[in-house]
Amino acid sequence: MYIASESAFYRVMRKYGLQHHRARSRPPTSRPKALTATGRNQVYSWDITYLRTRVRGVYFYLYVVVDIWSRRIVGWALYDVESGELAAALIERICADNPRCDNLLWLHSDNCAAMKSARSWPN
Incomplete structure (x- = not known):
């Protein structure tokens, strides 16, 4: 049975204030901070x-860290699992090999599970 079009339902919902975002699906109200580098080793x-393999459902995971000013790859690793501990070990190895890592201001990433995993960093 056809009652009304989709646009008619939305028009009625707007009229009575029923069309609003729920807390978790609400769009962000502020823009994320833009990162700017003026030289090397400031923002990674x-x-x-x-990386797919010939076996269906089996992947390799390529971790890559890039200096955004020079676009130089400062470190990479290839693993068969995605893990926050392996990612932390890669970052620690990069900082141990690079004496300028002390001047690093930011390490930017998206929000996948391995990048949001908890890790206690040494001071």
């Missing part, structure tokens, strides 16, 4: 890329 960005 990193990501995990999934």
Whole structure:
């Protein structure tokens, strides 16, 4: 049975204030902070890329850290699992190999599970 069009339902919902976002699905109210680098080793960005294999459902995970000013790859690792501990070990290894890592201001990432995992960093 046809009662009304979709746009008619939305028009009625707007009229009575029934069309609003729920708390978790609400769009962000502020823009994220833009990161700007004026030289090397100020802002690093990193990501995990999934590499398919010939076996269905089996992937390798390529972790890559890039200096956004020079676009130089400062470190990478290839693992067969995605893990916050392995990501932390990669970052620690990069900082141990790079004496300028002490001047690093930001390490930017998206919000995948391995990048949001809890880790106690040494001071």
